[in-house]
Amino acid sequence: MKTTTERIQQRLQRPRKMTTISMRMPENVLEELKEIAPMLGFSGYQPLIRAYIGQGLRQDLTRLENSPVQILTESLRKQGIADEVISAAIAESGLKSA
Incomplete structure (x- = not known):
C-alpha cells in the first residue's frame, strides 16, 4: 500500500492520467445519476460517479490508515x-x- 504522502502527491498532480473502464450498472441507477448530476453541479454522470468513488475511497483509506x-x-x-x-x-x- 502507498503511504498517505504518496497518495496526496498523486492527487495533486495535474493533469491526472485517466484510463477507460467498463462496468455494468442497473439502468435505473444510471438514469438517476444522469438526472441528479446537473442538480449537484456536475457536468455529467461520469464526474458524479468519480466523485462518489473518490469520496468512498478517501473514507476507507482514512479508516485503514x-x-x-x-x-x-x-x-x-x-x-x-x-x-x-x-x-x-x-x-x-x-x-x-x-
Missing part, C-alpha cells in the same frame, strides 16, 4: 519487500485491514 496491516506493510516495505509480494501475502492470509 495505521491499521495493524498498514503498519506491517510499511515495515516490510522498509525491509525491501516488493509491494506485489506484500499484497499477495495479505490476500493469501485473509487478513483484514480494519
Whole structure:
C-alpha cells in the first residue's frame, strides 16, 4: 500500500492520467445519476460517479490508515519487500485491514 504522502502527491498532480473502464450498472441507477448530476453541479454522470468513488475511497483509506496491516506493510516495505509480494501475502492470509 502507498503511504498517505504518496497518495496526496498523486492527487495533486495535474493533469491526472485517466484510463477507460467498463462496468455494468442497473439502468435505473444510471438514469438517476444522469438526472441528479446537473442538480449537484456536475457536468455529467461520469464526474458524479468519480466523485462518489473518490469520496468512498478517501473514507476507507482514512479508516485503514495505521491499521495493524498498514503498519506491517510499511515495515516490510522498509525491509525491501516488493509491494506485489506484500499484497499477495495479505490476500493469501485473509487478513483484514480494519
